[in-house]
Amino acid sequence: MFRGAYTALVTPLHHDRLDEPAISRLAEQQIAAGIHGLVPCGTTGEASTLSTSEHLRVVELTVQAAAGRVPVLAGAASNNTRHAVELARACKQLGAAGTLQVTPYYNKPTQAGLVAHFTAIAEASELPVVVYNVPGRTGVDLLPETVATLARHPLIVGIKEATGDMARIARIRELLAGNDRFDLLSGDDFTLLPFLALGGHGVISVTSNVAPRWLAQLCDAAAANRWDEARSWHYRQLPLCRALFAQPNPIPVKSAMALLGRCHPDMRLPLLAIDPQSRDGQALADALQSLGLTP
Template identity: 45%
Template sequence: MRGSIVALVTPMHADGAVDWDRLRKLVDWHVAEGTHAIVAVGTTGESATLGFEEHDLVVREVISAARGRVPVIAGTGANSTEEAIRLTRDAKRDGADACLLVTPYYNKPTQEGLYQHYRAIAEAVEIPQILYNVPGRTACDMLPETVERLAQVPNIVGIKEATGNLERIREIRERCGTNFLIYSGDDATAVEAMLMGADGDISVTANVVPKKMAAVCEAALKGEASLARSLDAQINSLHRDLFVESNPIPVKWALQQMGLIDSGIRLPLTPLSKPAQQVLRDTMANCGLL
């Protein structure tokens, strides 16, 4: 599981109901465009507003639509260890290749609490598990020394590090060795992270330009720095403006403009504001998407 891994949105109808037909079509599109793996119901997939049954159904549908053509990583994190274990068990049952578990949000566990949380999930469910550190969204920062401890747990196989701090990438690699998978969770710095030894990018931008993101990642992973940076420069404005408002508000609006999904998004998230629409529309036009 290396390269461009899309943090897939969950398409919804205008009333907020999951749009199953569009979901299947998105998976087919990503396979055709060269995306290397798919995260189903990660935080970009609005995991926080899907109920347990819906969550499982979306993961199951993505696995079914992928038909083994690309790996599927199920987002199964929660701020309750018991809930995370339940979601992870369900993902294993349904055939996910791995699980991605965001750090517990709001309750702000200590580093020891993080260690105990992730170890408990790993011991409860025998499936490859990827840690996910995104303190800008969770108010919880998992430090490299904690990652190093967790890397000793056999089925904890990697981390999505979304701080955008390249020194973190370097330190985690030094602490955890070459067999521990490291994914950038920050599109703007992903190329440099991969050139430093990261294994790929779990990407928001890949939702709208999957073929370009796959090419960027392939070049970076081959060490073709000039080519990777040149390709990335063509879409770096998307890395910025797809976060003009809280993710996944802008990326869902962009996909709607491209005719790939309907307008649905769930409260407390709201549709992209008019001023932000103009910003993103200009960027999409400059990138040849409109």
């Protein structure tokens, strides 16, 4: 259902307000570049500092811009199951194709609690759910055996796996043998090529904000078993990955998008944009220029 290269969209802000024209423009630029799907209001979209009304407005604008041309997998997560249900139901009303649901941060539920959380969201919203495992941010790990349990639910249709652990994805793939409907999406651009080679179906990418065509071509080549071509695209995007993760995401990618003239650099505290005149700012600008990425 959700396969190929999906962009974890930045959320353009200006003077601490949503930059609505830029939100719509970025979605259009992504689709024109061949991206397979859009993911608003995830970590990269600064969802943790958006109000509920802002969150839903970003989803609405993204759905409107996509106009059915690509799926919109809306971030609708919370560590409060009731709130996640409310967000997911609202995203369904707005026309999202599904929701991305991260493991509940801070609470640190058990594996049984994780199953109950994701199941409650799927059943209450009646919308496909892609679960998201990023223990480095959330403090809780969704184990492969738990993924296999969740994959039996008809509305839980995939996972964004962001550990970067290839043994982990191999184990999940092994446990899901015979289940061809469950989508395996990388949440780590650095390890995308081996992830796909192990049977993954795509990526929810930070890097594709800046270079959507590169990531789309990489996933297309892998899906068609053109591994030499996929390898070429992978190594092309690695220097960009390094530049975009020199500080915690989404600080560098938001700053890169500003350098490319695609949005303002504004971020919400506690995140701070990179000063273009600083060493990190100059390194980011040099990296973009060396890769032929210019305004």
